Amino acid sequence: MSDAPSLRTPSQRIAWTATMVISALVFVFLIAPILAIMPLSFSSGSYLTYPLPGLSLRWYDEFITSPRWMNSLKNSMIIGVASTLLSMALGTLAALGLAQWKSRFKPLVLAFVLSPVVVPGVITAVGLYFFFAPIGLTGSYLGLILAHTALATPFVVITVGATLQSFDTNLARAAASLGASPLQAFRRVILPLILPGLASGALFAFATSFDEVVIVLFMAGPEQRTLPREMFSGIRENISPTITAAAVILTTVSVILLATLEGLRRRNERLKGGG
């Protein structure tokens, strides 16, 4: 990595080297914990220490055969997919509307729509706990799906909104002038173009729900415990290698989501560059 901005003087070279060294250390700090936990899940021993006594898949086996862990994985998927679908429907409509709406109240509405991201999780959780308990929505799938949808929708509005911003409205007008009905224009012209944005929004929404734990802590009954919730109590009680196996599974899901997102971003950039 010698292609620094423009290194003429020795002091500049020293500064650049220092930046690289510090950055390398920070990268290690960021990535090492995630990498360190992975091999432990393949340990044949029951202690979380290095060197590993031997390799085995027993902790993955335990994860897969444990009704508790499998149930939590199932719950995470159900709640994640349902809240993704719901937040996509609500968020995409809102992003479409916000893109066309001109009003001085728009910043206010936008701030309100985005506020679930900023408000601390505990506050949302406590509020929902008080609000949902009397109407029987605590300890229910529906309650959790609604709560996660509220948290996830801002990401959909942001991502889809960003895609719409770079969308050329003349294309919609061209479709209309060629006789397409608004619905036809949306389905055949607008939708294919904003699809990558929709996909990123869906990934963000799913990741938000899949990773969320504070609201689940307050609202889930024993039946609705999600994977993060199960990990939370596992970490509290006593970290067993099964948790590291769960961590690796969760991380794999994250990597897949991230890779998909990166692929979408590249595709988008290529399209923009080509156009």
Place this chain on the structure above:
Amino acid sequence: MTAASLTGADSKTSVPLKRRLKRAERARQFKALALVVPLLLFLLFTFAGPIAGMLWHAVDDREVRQVLPQTIAALAGWDGKDLPDEKTYAALASDIQAARAAGTIAIAAKRLNYALNGFRTILIGTARNLKTVPEAGTARETLGKINPAWRERATWTTIKDAGGPVTSFYLLGALDLVRNADGAIVAAPPDQAIYREVFARTFLISLGVTALCLILGFPVAYLLAALPPGKSNLLMIFVLLPFWTSLLVRTCAWIVLLQSNGVVNDSLHWLGIIDEPLRLIYNRFGVCVAMTHVLLPFMILPLYSSMKAISPAYMRAAASLGAPPLTAFLRIYLPQTLPGVGAGSLLVFILALGYYITPALVGGAADQMISYFIALYTTETANWGLASALGAVLLLATILLALVYGKLVQGQQVTGGMKN
């Protein structure tokens, strides 16, 4: 639209056209707004409503009023100077009898115990010992005999203050303030005054984590912005992978690394640097390390985008005008990164203020932040009033900071970035 433009084209009356255009535009705006309404209604039900409800709980005070209605009514005319009159005592005796029969006495006892330690014993003991309704004119004497506390003015002030329907009791309590017997706001007794310290601790930990993130994040963001896109995209994975990895995985990883027989202690021991394992977790150090790890990407990403926007031409211009590199950096580059520094720091600080999971898992009893107490009073002790009041203070701090953040990033395009 087509009809409007046709009439506009072949007629000389431009006013109807204008009006028609306006009407069409208004219809378009109405349709646009209609698309946003479902989300607004949804958030009203799942977000704004619940939070408004929480804020209401912070001032709602109807428990005592519901259990001891006659007493509260009788106390309304009491000036609070001497003991209340016989009529009030009789009202209390009658209320206690009714509440005991209804099984609601514990509700009032719990609320009154928040305000005056030991009130639970007074009220429930009185209810147990008050077998019959006292004869006319003897209520004061009877109650005083059962418990001498009924001869004290403070006992009655407590009931009157808890008479509702709204109260500042919990909000004052969240700031370590109480009303004394004369109604003046004074500092809470030291054994009950813990929240200012908790807020100070929350603030301090958040500030420390923000500073650490800035110190660690700045060189990284600089490097990423200075490298050609191919390389910086590759290195960006080091930032994005942790960003996307579950919070619990990362917290769990730090426990595995830092515990007394964990990787870090083992390595230090093996290297001969330490003999005894260091205590690296379940203390402030562990909280700061884990939170910095979790929040660092939220610092790097805004810094990176602000640095990416700085044209290298500025630095070249400064150099060509004779500025030494350090001067050019301090006077040309650094000022231009300040919006990014501000946005990143505020974002990290806001997120840190509300953190719950990481301190709960890797902190000790003395490292718990405000969120922990809000959760504790909601689920464990069911002191909803205090939980809501603490929540209200945290919410206020967050909103104020978010407003500053909004001003700061105004005009800048913020995408992604935030993930809790």
